[in-house]
Amino acid sequence: MSRAKSAVGFWGWSWCLLLLTLTSPWPAPARAEALAADLTSHLIAITTGFTGTSVVLFGAIDGPGDVAVVVRGPDREMTVRRKSKVTGIWMNSEEITFANVPSFYFVAASRPLEEIISPGATTLYHLGVASLEMKAESGAPPELVESFATALIAAQQRAKLFPNVEGKVHFIGERLFRTTIEFPSNVPTGTYLVAVFLVRDKDVVSGQTTPLVVSKVGIDADVFGFAVRQPGLYGIIAVLTAVVAGWLASLPFRSA
Amino acid sequence: MDIYLPIAEVSVDVFVLLGLGGVVGFLSGVFGVGGGFLLTPLLIFIGVPPTVAVASSANQLVGASVSGVLAQWRRGNVDFKMGYVLLVGGLAGSFLGVWIFTLLKQLGQIELTISLSYVLLLGTLGALMMVESIRTQLRLHRPGAARRKLHQHNWMHGLPLKARFRRSKLYISALLPIGLGFVIGVFSAILGIGGGFILVPAMIYMLGMPTAVVPGTSLLQIIFVAANVTLLQAYTNRTVDAVLALVLLAGGVIGARIGSQFGTRLRGDQLRLLLALMVLAVAAKLAFDLTVRPPDLYSIASEKE
Secondary structure, three states, X not given: OOXXXXXXXXXXXXXXXXXXXXXXXXXXXXXXXXXXXXXXXXXXXXXXXXXXXXXXXXXXXXXXXXXXXXXXXXXXXXXXXXXXXXXXXXXXXXXXXXXXXXXXXXXXXXXXXXXXXXXHHHHHOOOOHHHOOOEEOOOOOHHHHHHHHHHHHHHHHHOOOOOOOOXXXXXXXXXXXXXXXXXXOOXXXXXXXXXXXXXXXXXXXXXXEEEEEEEEOOHHHHHHHHHHHOHHHHHHHHHXXXXXXXXXXXHHHHOO | OEEEEOOOOEEEEHHHHHHHHHHHHHHHHHHOOOOHHHHHHHHHHOOOOHHHHHHHHHHHHXXXXXXXXXXHHHOOOOOHHHHHHHHHHHHHHHHHHHHHHHHHHHHOOHHHHHHHHHXXXXXXXXXXXXXXXXXXXXXXXXXXXXXXXXXXXXXXXXXXXXXXXXXXXXXXXXXXXXXHHHXXXXXXXXXXXXXXXXHHHHHHHOOXXXXXXXXXXXXXXXXXXXXXXXXXXXXXXXXXXXXXXHHHHHHHHHHHHHHHHHXXXXXXXXXXXXXXXXXXXXXXXXXXXXXXXXXXXEEEEEEEO
């Protein structure tokens, strides 16, 4: 189990945070001072022994209310294909490409979402898998979009990248809260956004966005970077390494 | 113990990978086939993305084949002349193969084409080999039966450019192995395999090579085909996971050692019967997958935005 480490200084993150708050996809909160939250770590370092990790989000609110948390990985474009039987053979017959599919998604709340927040706000703040706005490509047959989107969500859930159930935000007393975010070993790399919302009277009254970076470090990052920057040389080295490994492996045969 | 694969971007149990490499290495040691037909689907099954699975299998195949060829060479079981002639045809064929692959991709249904070609190719090959092996087995159990001719003479022996292949004890037209190599090259590029599966039976039945020199000579050709695929995949798709390939290789060399020792204890006809059974089993599995309702009708492909 590898521990996530914070490698970037406080001031660096503050700037990031400010920028992200300004350009955040969520509407600007009404009163930012009503809520304060942070993560135990802002960097998930993927090393050779990485088997997934967890990050704790903790914070405080200024009075009674509920807290909802959303974690969203970088958006991807995903293509869903469906097989059907054509002349006795199963083949891919229909496909729909969805834009804005989060590569990772997590949601948690102090009480079940439908009890604490109005459906309008749920949609606005993308709270819950059902309120993700995954845009199907134009020209996709409307009668197919829903079943294809359901299949996409199910696939992400199987990969543990989407939650099967809402997570739980725990209150310690009336003001302090915490929740644990689990990241599987296949967690996509990139900059994640962690949004925390203070909910009162079925609406979001305050919010805060914090970045979280998922990145390869050490030898894995080096191998990956080399493969991307010098693909030709990487290929040649990969082949030569295999040749040398094969030759070394055959050496004991001589004595046999 | 889990290991994170930098290109595949997943963690997998290192012992599962070693085991997989071992099984595939065993097959390559016994039959001289690369085992890519088995390795790639298994890697996909344990969660490696298909593109990475195909490319990294090719990378490990390079190492496995080198070690296999060296082992066979020490026993004098490699016909280098035959290998080079096959390779000339193979490289030419892979250019045509890549062109066909691009064309099929534009038309869509590349996966279906791949599966159907496998079923037809392996089904036909497997059935022919099976019939031949059973006949040989029956003949062995009938004492006093006439000794089989070394090979039948037919139109193939009337072709020009005759060359002597001393190791293979053959005097045949060089056009035959060049043509065979060409066909293998085409299929390798389309199916993404080393081609050992097609090459081994073809060397035995079409060219009439002695079974003993077939694995070594086939592996010699596979080294170059697999190296070519690795380079192309690394350069164009960046899907070669060298860490994955090396772990597979570590398991593979152990498997290959056991396999090649096992292989030398078997008689040629037993080896051919086993190979026929394996080819038929793979063809049957693929045919089954194509015609039976898949458990999940949907498949997902992700693109980075």
